[in-house]
Amino acid sequence: MLTLSDVHDAAERRLDPVHYDFFAGGAGEERTVAANTEAFDRYRLVPRVLRGVGRRGLDVELLGQALSMPVLVSPTAFHRLAHPDGEVATARAAAAARTVMILSMAATRTVEDVAATGVRLWFQLFVQPDRAFTERLVRRAEKAGCGALVVTVDAPLFGRRDRDVRNGFDDLPAGLACENLREAPTGPPRPITWDPELTWADLAWVCGLTPLPVLVKGILHPDDAHLAVEHGAGGIIVSNHGGRQLDGATATLDALTDVVDAVAGRVPVLLDGGVRRGTDVVTALALGATAVGIGRPVVWGLAADGTAGVRHVLELLRGELDRAMALCGADRVAALGPDLVDIGRCHR
């Protein structure tokens, strides 16, 4: 498996086709799923030369945590559909790679078990209409040692994924559950509720609830990025949920520059969606992202070969990023700037 595309192919061969469709699919025509990767195809790099790049460092500091590279694991639901050890297997790989894993609220392993791997862990939250329940979840994540909360705001309701509708896939099979939604160790898990009534006031409420930094995931509009910072966000994740919510939403890479301008350095700006190559990481960082997240590639690694598969995905990206930086004349992440991206000639 020489590329993330090879890992995808291996995963597709191993997964139940219905579960493959759940992981791979997106909303509607999957236009936004396609747009995310197509955007990276459109931008071209303008490398610098003769800059002495024999010693390179990929490490970054993000919200007080040291990461070995600016690539982290975006939250994805239901890892036990891909591997019997589920999110614990994923976490072991992220720990070995010394990067952050964002645990989905819809994880099929407990946050305590995942944290026990030693991974740098953040917890992703869909704010629930039952605020007391939401607060208990936040306390549980804090107690387990999570270093940040990630509030996903692109889901006032659940996107309609046509593949899942056709396949009749709407729940976990018997024996698997969202393990962090049980109120008692053996009690039934509470269902996740999508709350269309959420407003910025609710974001401010979460930010006031916890000393942890709160990242807002699912921002595309620069005005929303500004509002998120004003309401207490400690970071922004430019994301369209991997094209699984609003089909037709803009590609995240196309949204990045305006969000970075609106945030004006006040908090870190992350991006996920369509990152598949080291050069994609370079492009996003050059345009102002502090780090990028990967969603599906992690699931493909997990399905292909468990912890070793996820490690392989992370190390492939690390190797590609290192080579791409050298070829761009950058010896460290901070050396990547917008001058390296040929924006004028990108045919939007």
Ligand SMILES: Cc1cc2nc3c(=O)[nH]c(=O)nc-3n(C[C@H](O)[C@H](O)[C@H](O)COP(=O)(O)O)c2cc1C
């Ligand atoms: C199978 C799957 C499940 C996901 N589950 C969640 C989730 O539980 N919470 C969340 O905030 N985002 C979720 N996402 C969105 C990802 O965090 C991320 O935004 C997206 O996958 C990035 O795009 P990529 O898959 O092209 O890398 C999910 C995405 C996929 C593909």
Ligand SMILES: O=C(O)C(=O)c1ccccc1
């Ligand atoms: O599939 C998703 O994109 C997702 O966010 C999710 C969240 C909770 C349960 C299942 C899926």
